[in-house]
Amino acid sequence: MSRPPPGTRGAYRAFLPLQTRWADNDELGHMNNAAYLALVDTAVSYWKIGQGITLRGPGAYRFVVVETGMRYHAELGFPDPVTAGLRIGHLGRSSLRFEVGLFAGDRESANAEGLFAMVLTDADGKPLALPGDLRRVFERIVT
Numbered sequence: 001m002s003r004p005p006p007g008t009r010g011a012y013r014a015f016l017p018l019q020t021r022w023a024d025n026d027e028l029g030h031m032n033n034a035a036y037l038a039l040v041d042t043a044v045s046y047w048k049i050g051q052g053i054t055l056r057g058p059g060a061y062r063f064v065v066v067e068t069g070m071r072y073h074a075e076l077g078f079p080d081p082v083t084a085g086l087r088i089g090h091l092g093r094s095s096l097r098f099e100v101g102l103f104a105g106d107r108e109s110a111n112a113e114g115l116f117a118m119v120l121t122d123a124d125g126k127p128l129a130l131p132g133d134l135r136r137v138f139e140r141i142v143t
Contacts, residue, residue, distance in 0.1 A: 006073040006109040007101045012085025013141035016043050016050075018102075020078045031077040036070050040100045040114035043084035051137045061134065064125065066095070067117035074111040080104045082111075087143045094127035095119045096138055 009015075024035035045055060054060040076082060085101040097117040101110035120128045130138070 003071070006111075007085075007113055008109050009083075009085055009101070009103065011143070012087050012099075012101055013143065014047055014086045016046050016084045016086070018043060018082040018084050020076060020080045020082060022078050025078050029077060030075060033070065036072070036076070036102065036112050037068060037114060039082060039084065039102055040068075040070070040098075040116060043086060043100050044098045044116055047086050051140075053134070053137065062121050062123065063118040064121050065116055066119050067097075068115065070112060070114040072112045073109065074104070076102060076104055076111045085110070086141055088138055088141050089115070089143060090117075091130075091135070091138055091142050093129050094121075096130075099143075 018039055020031065020035070020039075024031050026032050048055060081104075083103045083105075085103060087099050088096050089099045090097040095117060097115055100114045100116070102112045102114070103109075104111050120130055122128050
């Protein structure tokens, strides 16, 4: 089975610095799979906060993650500094898919690439259309 090559920095629209932690590595010195997904989740959350999107409390939007995924190209691990590249690969009526490349240091190609698909919902879990102001924020990084 052929695999797509790693994405490059030029394929992403926004960038955030992140730092691996000692606890991210397993006994063999490899970064745990869950730690990769935690970096993706952290990057998406920090990007939202930076755009003025409230994550918790009154006025917060309720996004439900409906799909995650990760493709690995080269290892990461503590103490690697990481740059997360973000883009939105799909923007629907009530859903969107964040695609995140994790780059070690100044590396041009991604060590790993993950996705988080989310749906905006009401308190009962029913999908809601993205409000226009929120949609415009997301449109800034759509590819």
